[in-house]
Amino acid sequence: MKMLINVPETVVADALRGMASAHPELTVDVENRVIVRRDAPVAGQVALVSGGGSGHEPLHGGFVGPGMLAAACPGEVFTSPVPDQMVRAAAAVDSGAGVLFIVKNYTGDVLNFDMAAELAEDEGIQVAKVLVNDDVAVTDSLYTAGRRGTGATLFVEKIAGAAAQEGRPLEQVESLARRVNEKSRSFGFALSAVTTPAKGTPTFDLPPGELELGIGIHGEPGRERRPMMTSGEIAEAAVDAVLTDLAPRNPVLVLVNGMGATPLLELYGFNAEVQRILRGRGVAVARTLVGNYVTSLDMAGASVTLCEIDEDLLALWDAPVSTPGLRWGM
């Protein structure tokens, strides 16, 4: 596979240098791999810190900014960042109001954020943690005990980030983040495999004419291989999988998320099918976001995430946000 890189070893550092040039509103510490809101710490604000393996951009570094994350720690491609990055990020952004770690449920991330929380508390930083585990496709997977964390991470980071921006205290921001995760479910699928720079060839084999339903964001196996389906059939499978696990009585946020290589034209067409099926199931849609947000490098495919909301969550969703990857109202 051809890639737009120099050598695999410098992919993450190169990307961080490129982010630094493009986003003077962020402080990018290339050596220590920490991306921070330039105005951090912000007095009176809880600071959200997230991170995970690289290769899911704009998640997480592209979600740093007012109204969302205070800092992000990128690991190597598909590899957890180390505790030292997280402690450094926490120390850089803590205003005294405390830090919330947002952790996708992958074993490495969970262990490292746990360790980082202990180390940060030793330094006198108050730390809370919330685990994101929204993917209904499988329990226990290649890198995960329990459910994987995927698209809902965006909802958690945006909504908790808005609460932090409003000056809500740590316990409230933490409990909101937890609520968003509990009310969110995702289901993804792949039309092609993903290729990491280090490996250079697809990480799994997906024959022509087949798709994989229930794929993870690192190409972890899903539920089943099927002969290729139409956009409408895939939307039905994905929405059904989500609604089997979440029976929303209130309106939902919808994220139709591209895995990376699927054209926006197709994602919008897929969204039309998702909306049609939700209407048929009697699910009211409050807001819809379509695009590449929680990606898997060059994988073709998409995921559907629903989050059941109330008025408070909707107001926080609509609140201004200003990050490279998500921006409105400011």
Next chain:
Amino acid sequence: MKMLINVPETVVADALRGMASAHPELTVDVENRVIVRRDAPVAGQVALVSGGGSGHEPLHGGFVGPGMLAAACPGEVFTSPVPDQMVRAAAAVDSGAGVLFIVKNYTGDVLNFDMAAELAEDEGIQVAKVLVNDDVAVTDSLYTAGRRGTGATLFVEKIAGAAAQEGRPLEQVESLARRVNEKSRSFGFALSAVTTPAKGTPTFDLPPGELELGIGIHGEPGRERRPMMTSGEIAEAAVDAVLTDLAPRNPVLVLVNGMGATPLLELYGFNAEVQRILRGRGVAVARTLVGNYVTSLDMAGASVTLCEIDEDLLALWDAPVSTPGLRWGM
């Protein structure tokens, strides 16, 4: 090639239905294929109308909104929209201050916008036109006499859109748009071919281990095939090609634009190389934008666009914009 579609015949209509669901701030006429700012016509404002073949999303429909386009007309994939769409769009958005057609230099688009301008003027709408032809790679190409219009379209639509939003008169908005085009140059490359829904197989053959320098946004042939190069080497070739034709004495806007399937991680890494080379050539960078903006469906690759600016153009670039694809400051 697997695609996330129903059938090739409904790809554009499906995408428009999906856009309508996701963007209540736009009026999407699926049947007539016109996307309009919901608040149009806006009294006292010149209205920008653009359009072209689908498959380049977010261009143009994703650039409709306050501070950018008033309306967009999507054609079939890689096929010009028809004059009827353009006239309908012009009629929907004209406040009496006039309409500016922004036309990428492809033969079909030029002919159809010319015809539409005549028809609209027959209806009493004052129309000006500006041609975008920024691609230095080749003169005369598969669909073009002269240079192709590519990445600079974003600069023209954003900067002229800000001028329109400020209430500047048609002659000024038109002359600004023309100036932005004259001061902009682009160069693109492909690491993989593009596949259209109608064809279902790659539209050209790009062997493993080779890239195509100077590619167009429809996979039109470029300048040369070369054995695969590093990100730094490609950046050097692209920047050199642009600077051979544009010798900026003032700071530039930089667009590092993904063709669709190249991961954002790689685009940021590529941007680091572009910035390094610009520094080495003594070119000052005022602003940088990195992402998928003027795409070519599932093609892997990217392009570099530079636009030499002055203070007025920079202020218009920085002015608030609120569209699905580009949004800041509002």
